[in-house]
Amino acid sequence: MMMIRGGAKVAPSLMKATGPRMSHGGLHLLNPAATAELHSASGMSGIGWMWTRNPATGGARFASTVTLGEKTATEEPTTDANPKKTENNESTGGDAGGNKGEKGIASYWGVEPNKITKEDGSEWKWNCFRPWETYKADLTIDLTKHHKPTTFLDRLAYWTVKSLRWPTDLFFQRRYGCRAMMLETVAAVPGMVGGMLLHCKSLRRFEQSGGWIKALLEEAENERMHLMTFMEVAKPKWYERALVITVQGVFFNAYFFGYLISPKFAHRMVGYLEEEAIHSYTEFLKELDKGNIENVPAPAIAIDYWRLPADATLRDVVMVVRADEAHHRDVNHFASDIHYQGRELKEAPAPIGYH
Numbered sequence: 001m002m003m004i005r006g007g008a009k010v011a012p013s014l015m016k017a018t019g020p021r022m023s024h025g026g027l028h029l030l031n032p033a034a035t036a037e038l039h040s041a042s043g044m045s046g047i048g049w050m051w052t053r054n055p056a057t058g059g060a061r062f063a064s065t066v067t068l069g070e071k072t073a074t075e076e077p078t079t080d081a082n083p084k085k086t087e088n089n090e091s092t093g094g095d096a097g098g099n100k101g102e103k104g105i106a107s108y109w110g111v112e113p114n115k116i117t118k119e120d121g122s123e124w125k126w127n128c129f130r131p132w133e134t135y136k137a138d139l140t141i142d143l144t145k146h147h148k149p150t151t152f153l154d155r156l157a158y159w160t161v162k163s164l165r166w167p168t169d170l171f172f173q174r175r176y177g178c179r180a181m182m183l184e185t186v187a188a189v190p191g192m193v194g195g196m197l198l199h200c201k202s203l204r205r206f207e208q209s210g211g212w213i214k215a216l217l218e219e220a221e222n223e224r225m226h227l228m229t230f231m232e233v234a235k236p237k238w239y240e241r242a243l244v245i246t247v248q249g250v251f252f253n254a255y256f257f258g259y260l261i262s263p264k265f266a267h268r269m270v271g272y273l274e275e276e277a278i279h280s281y282t283e284f285l286k287e288l289d290k291g292n293i294e295n296v297p298a299p300a301i302a303i304d305y306w307r308l309p310a311d312a313t314l315r316d317v318v319m320v321v322r323a324d325e326a327h328h329r330d331v332n333h334f335a336s337d338i339h340y341q342g343r344e345l346k347e348a349p350a351p352i353g354y355h
Helices: 007-014 032-042 152-172 176-205 212-230 238-261 263-290 300-305 314-340
Strands: 002-004 022-024 027-030 050-053 063-065
Touching: 152 176, 152 263, 176 212, 176 238, 176 263, 176 314, 212 300, 212 314, 238 263, 263 314
Parallel strands: none
Antiparallel strands: 002 063, 022 027, 027 050, 050 063
16 A cells, blocks of 8 residues: 555546546545556556545545555656645644744645734744633732641641752752743643543543643643743753753652642642742842843743733743742642542632633
8 A cells, every 4th residue: 555646636637537436525436447547647557446535625635545566656756747845835834832944744634734813914923822822911919828838738738849949049049040940840740740630530430520620731831831931031051951851750750649649738739839939930020120130022922922012021021920820829729728628629610711
């Protein structure tokens, strides 16, 4: 069995000459005589039955054929008047961030990238998020709220987070750009782990999750977008990348088992982690205001994601990220409270879209 494109060019001329043929879903099975004519027209050898798509539905993108000849052609002859398109002039799409590379990817399955535009009609250049996923951060949220630990698990979660702060302060000191980058590589893990475990639980029990799967995965994605933003501001060194791999491997597994054992503890710990994140970004803002860190223009990805003004700066970015962390603090403390009341998350509506 082989894949060819020759049928796309000669199929229209063969539609009348194929005689009786089998058809299904816009695909037609050409008889051996028609297949021989197709191979002759496209410079290929071999006979057999071949599937081709009706040109009225857009032409044959690919064809699948059983060849019985001794010689198999793997590509079109170079003397063809209409040479096969390369990836450079197929449908285009950007990389994970923007449209840095204009190479398209030919797909047998016909999956084509959508052309998305902004409200002003200009082309949307990000593939890692879409216009309908952008939002304006709520900067009015209370940043001073704190959950006072009252139970043993609360105290364990609180002091676990406090103990993690000491080596972080020692390593990064006042390099808040790199600190934020490292913080987000950890902060994006709990939402993904919690969402994954709730997803599996929903499948096992044949029950809905109350929207909490989506809410936690939204949190993980939001934290990842923080990382993508700070990657434009602070370029990590090789040893920082190595540290990320180590910390992520340890934290992922620790949080995974912690969530299995006690979701109330896991969410409470994340709530305290977010409180520490608020403190770190507040210190970041102080350094920016003192002039110790240059207030550079905001990265383009941040301007589009948070719908910031075109002249936004790094300070504006830190402000909206800090607001996001405050919302994550509220969500996780809320989730822990639900468990403390002896209820399941599905019994309370999930705060979907709460950034």
